Amino acid sequence: MRRHQRDGGPADGNLPQELDAFVGRSVELADLARALDAARLVTVTGAGGVGKSRLAARAAALRVPRDGVRRVELAPVRDPRFVDHAVAEALGLTDHTARPPRETLLAHLAERQLLLLLDGFEHLVDACAELVGALLRTLPGLRVLAAGRRPLGVPGERVFPLAPLGEDEAVELFTGRAALHDVPVTDDRDVRALCRRLDGIPLAIELAAGRLRALSPGQLLERLDDRFRLLADGGPDASPESPPRTGPGAPPPRHRTLRLAIGWSHELCTPRERLLWARLSVFAGRFDLEAVEYVCAGHGLDADDVLDVLTELLAQSVIAREETPAGVRYRMLDTVREYGADWLEATGDAARLRRRHRDWYLGLATWCELDWFSPRQDEVAARVEAELPNLRHALEHCLTEPEEAHLGQYLAGSLWFCWAGCGRLAEGRHWLEQVVELDSGHDRSRLKALWVLGYVAILQGDRVSALAALRECREEAERCGDAAAVAYAEHRTGCLALVTDDMPRAERLLRSALERYEEIGELNSNVLMGRVELAMTRAFQGDLPGAVRMCEDVRRICEDHGERWTRTYALYVLAYAAWADGDPARARALLGDCLTGAHAFHDLLGSVLAVELLALVTVVEGDAAEAAVLQGAAGRMWRSVGLPLFGSAYYNAPHQLCETTARQRLGDEPYEEYVREGARLVREAAVSRALERPLDAMPSPREPARYAAASPQTHEPAASRTRKGGETAG
Structure with missing residues (x-):
């Protein structure tokens, strides 16, 4: 199941679909289009409910540049530090490195012609202004259309104040919304008076139209007039929604009109x-x-x-x-x-409701973590993505309440599958680093956050931070007798040894961790990933049959449980073994399955490893040019993953063999040109190209089996070296 595309998807953008008719505003749309032609930053301003977001979205939909429109919904973002993350998320960026989101944004947008729509930024105006200014100064192909109650205050900004609807358009909106409620409106005089009383503010008009099942336009007008007269005469307006009528803090008249209209609608509620x-x-x-x-x-x-x-x-x-x-x-x-x-x-009752909210999303994270290892893995990935604003809100609540620090640690740790499995390493690192600094008095919650932090740091290529977190986790877990935390810390330390080419140590730690998992009865995606990583150590040391047996077992367990994420890594090892055995057709089939799964979960590491190996399979099949293109595409993907091939000689050996072979067949200049062609492919295009190459279009002569698993020191087949009686040492 493919979920919505991220990171360089098609240029159709992410604007919300209009669920009802867009009424009027033809003059404003034309004026806004001219403003966008004249300035790279245009901000639509106006009172709440006046229609800023709707107008901006419609204008953006009518003016789509080459690389599309991306809307950033900032209303749910509470922390100014998450503005950059929110923009990256709206752009569909997945970045596994430890570099700041700003750096990722600048790199991604460097050659693009894009319209960025920022909506609901007024509570984050300083952070948004700083970001927009930095982006516009650096990215000549970027234009920004913002919608908020105040300008951003960035140099070069064109402010576009939006007035309420004119009377005819307001009446058209009211009658149109009335029709949605199956209520015919015949009294034009009362409707016009009602729309005038509501100052032509679309939200106020829609709220009024929502009452037509119970009240006629005339009754609505009478009740609204009573409400306005009561407040104007100094009646009981001490309710929390009522702003002061006069003085320096008095709101603009139309904002007051909207607040009163909402208050009036509120009074009509049961x-x-x-x-x-x-x-x-x-x-x-x-x-x-x-x-x-x-x-x-x-x-x-x-x-x-x-x-x-x-x-x-x-x-x-x-x-x-x-x-x-x-x-x-x-x-x-x-x-x-x-x-x-x-x-x-x-x-x-606000404090109680916030605790209830926190409890629900703690429970949701617990359910999602358990169901990650199940046939509902795709559903979990979609669910947690949809719920991220509320999960962040729950984390923020835990961080601001000292007695709930352990709940924040538990929540950040329980979301490991979101951070590591769904391409949100940078955000996970942000939360995990905050929660592990808290003295919660609950060892288990903090230890879980520590090993997850170590895991995330490994995937980001930050070995020093990873080792520090895992070492602390191991020592504290042994002190307090937390067997699960000891196993996870040992497992991830073994993973760190794997990507730093210390194969004997990696094998020793991974075997020990797997034994610990078995002792405590632990079986989940992490445990199976540990088995795959152990198989990698065996494959890199020449024991391909042993690696295949381990990964076939993992594959079977994954399929029994409906697990797809870890399964992709098992398929990668099986494809590596198939290539080494001289069966490129089987390797390609396995890698196609692997790449599809990794890409669906936004797992950049799994995706780029598959593309790298597909390049080698392609050159083995005789198409050196396409292999070079795939290597170029992989090179671009590695920039969002971290150190290419972990800086590992073992992971790098197939890449080097592919490059050497392709250069020999093509010549240096053509090879470099094909690599540059691949480097121009965004991730979505690179994955599509790697997956859609039809098998019947492959060159017919198969390469001989001499293209087997190469060690980092030589291109001699590892399988043949094993037959000669020696294993490759790390």
Whole structure:
């Protein structure tokens, strides 16, 4: 199952689909298009609910440059340090290195012509302004369209203030939304008066239209007029949603109109609807029904009633429903969420709701970690990606509450499969480094975070940090008698020895770790990965039959449990052995399966290893030019992985053999040109090219079996050296 594409996917962008008609704004769209032609940074500003996001998205969809449009939704981001991560995520970037996200962004966008749409940045304005300024100064092909309540303040910015809808367009919007509720509107005079009273603010108009099942336009107007008159006359406006009417802190009139319109809509809700509205404000980004039922039920709202109340809020446009790869999700507009958050604070129940939110996402992470080793692995990957804003929110909560530090350590450690298996090493490193510094008083939670930190650092190529974390984990685990943490620390230390070419030590540590896993009854993706890594040590030391037996066993267990991620690495070793045995057709089939699986999980390491070996298989089959192209593509991918082939002589030997053979057949200049061609391929294109080369198009003469597993010191087949009685030492 392929999930949505990341890292250099097609240029169609990630703009949200319009679920209802876009009304009016033809003049504004034309003016905004001209502004985008004249300036590289245009910021659409205006009060909440005036339609900034919708207009910007429509303008972006009508002006797609060569490399597409990418929208960055910043409303769910709470920490300014995550702005760069959010942009990288929206661009679909997967980077396994330890370099900062800013560096990755600059490298990825260097030769692209792209329109970046930043939406909802006002609470992060300083961080966004600094990032946008740096990007625009460095990247001539980048344009930025921003939508927020205030300008970014970056030099060269063109500010585009957005006014509310004119009366005719406001009436068209109201009647159109009324039709969605199957309510015909016939009294044009009341509708026009209502739209004027709401200052033509689209969100306020949509909230009003959501009430038409119960009230006529005339009744809506009468109630709204009463609400405005009451506040204007100095009536009871001490509710948390009501801003001061005068003085230096008074909000702009139209913002006040929107707040009052939302407050009026809130007053028309039943007590249960108001309660759920307030409680939904604890979510960051989108949320699903199960989460709402757990977090928001109780204390005046029965769990059995949650769906009915949620449906009413949906009908009244308080929330919106969306289809996502992870299923149906709901969301609240920022202004509506802020209003609900004010009410939640006023009820005195905010702290309890935040704990409920944290508990749900702790449980979700636990479930996902267990189900990672199951046929639901794809579902888990999609689910955790959809829930990342709320998982981050839960982590932030744990970090700000000292008594919950151990829960933050547990959560960051339990998400190892997201950090390591789904291409989010940089974000994982960010959280793990924070939580291991906390003195939680809970050894097991911190030890888990430590070995996961060591694992992430290995994958990023940061050997010093990896060794420090794993050594501390091992020593502390032995002190407190945590057998599982000892096994994981030993396992990952063996993995570190593997990628640094110390094969005897790697084999010794990995065997010991696997014995420890067996003693405690541990079987999961990590344990199976340890078996694959042990098989790699045997393959690199010349014992190909032993490596094959181990990986066939791992492959069988993975298929029995529906595990696909670790299976890709077992397939890599089996393909390596097939190539070494002189069977390039089998090697290619295995590598195609391997690459498909690794790419689906955004696992850059698994992907680039497969492409590297596919290049060697291709030259063995007689197509040196295509092999050089694949080597160039792999070289570009390694920049996002870390040190090419780990700097390992063992991992590098097939690459060197491929390059030597291709150069001999093509000549140096043509070889370098083909490599440059491959280096121009973005990851998606490189993977497609590697996978889609039809077998019947391969050159017919097969290379002789002399292309077997080469040691780092010589191109003599390792299998033949084993037959002569010696194993290759690390």
